[in-house]
Amino acid sequence: KQEVTQIPAALSVPEGENLVLNCSFTDSAIYNLQWFRQDPGKGLTSLLLIQSSQREQTSGRLNASLDKSSGRSTLYIAASQPGDSATYLCAVTGGSYIPTFGRGTSLIVHP
Amino acid sequence: DAGVTQSPTHLIKTRGQHVTLRCSPISGHKSVSWYQQVLGQGPQFIFQYYEKEERGRGNFPDRFSARQFPNYSSELNVNALLLGDSALYLCASSLDQGAYNEQFFGPGTRLTVL
Numbered sequence: 001k002q003e004v005t006q007i008p009a010a011l012s013v014p015e016g017e018n019l020v021l022n023c024s025f026t027d028s029a030i031y032n033l034q035w036f037r038q039d040p041g042k043g044l045t046s047l048l049l050i051q052s053s054q055r056e057q058t059s060g061r062l063n064a065s066l067d068k069s070s071g072r073s074t075l076y077i078a079a080s081q082p083g084d085s086a087t088y089l090c091a092v093t094g095g096s097y098i099p100t101f102g103r104g105t106s107l108i109v110h111p
Numbered sequence: 112d113a114g115v116t117q118s119p120t121h122l123i124k125t126r127g128q129h130v131t132l133r134c135s136p137i138s139g140h141k142s143v144s145w146y147q148q149v150l151g152q153g154p155q156f157i158f159q160y161y162e163k164e165e166r167g168r169g170n171f172p173d174r175f176s177a178r179q180f181p182n183y184s185s186e187l188n189v190n191a192l193l194l195g196d197s198a199l200y201l202c203a204s205s206l207d208q209g210a211y212n213e214q215f216f217g218p219g220t221r222l223t224v225l
Contacts, residue, residue: 004153031211032211034213034214036216041199041219041221042218042219043115043117043201043216043217043218043219044154044201044203044216045216046213046214046215046216049213051211089153089154091153091154091214096167097159097166097167097208097209098156098159098167098169099156099214100156101153101154101155102153103151103152103153104153
C-alpha cells in the first residue's frame with residue numbers, strides 16, 4: 001500500500017525566503033506526482049504535475065522535482081510572499097490509478 | 112471556462128439522515144472522483160466514475176454511493192449519517208480515467224453532522 005509523507009508538517013518563515021517542501025512515497029512504481037495548494041476550508045488548486053518520465057516541472061516561482069528511485073519529490077518556492085501562505089499537498093498516482101495524498105505542509109509566510 | 116462546481120457549499124445534518132452532494136466537472140472532462148477530507152488530513156479517495164461507470168472505490172462503507180449522469184455530472188450519496196462523516200467532501204474531474212491525467216478540484220462541500 002502506497003504511503004505518502006510530507007515534511008515538515010508546518011513551516012513559518014519571513015517574506016522573501018526560498019523554501020523547500022518535501023514529499024516522500026514508499027512505492028516507486030508511480031505514474032505521476034501532483035502538487036496542490038489548499039487555502040483554509042477551500043478546495044485544492046493544482047500547482048504542478050510531474051509525469052513519471054519527467055525529472056522536474058516549473059511554473060513561475062515554483063519548481064518541483066521528482067526522484068522515483070529514492071521515492072522523493074521536492075517543491076521549491078522562490079522568494080516567498082505572504083500570499084503563498086496555505087497548506088501544500090502532494091499526491092502520488094500508482095498502478096491503481098487512485099491518487100494517494102500526504103497530510104500536507106502548512107506554510108505561513110509573515111511580512 | 113468554469114472550473115469544477117459543487118453544491119451545496121455547506122450542509123448541516125443530524126445523525127441517521129441522508130445527504131446528496133452534487134458535482135459538475137470541467138466541460139469536456141469525462142471522469143469524476145470523490146474524496147473525503149477530515150480536518151488536518153489529506154483527502155481520502157471514495158469513488159471514481161468514468162463514462163457513467165464506477166471505475167474505482169476506496170475503503171468506505173456501503174452507506175456511501177455515487178453515480179454519474181449522461182452529462183458527466185455526479186452525485187455522492189451518504190445514508191445513515193454518523194458524526195464521523197463530518198468532513199469536507201471534494202470532487203475532482205479529469206479528461207479521462209487514465210493515470211497520467213491532471214486532476215482539477217472543486218471548492219468542496221462542508222458537511223457537518225450533529
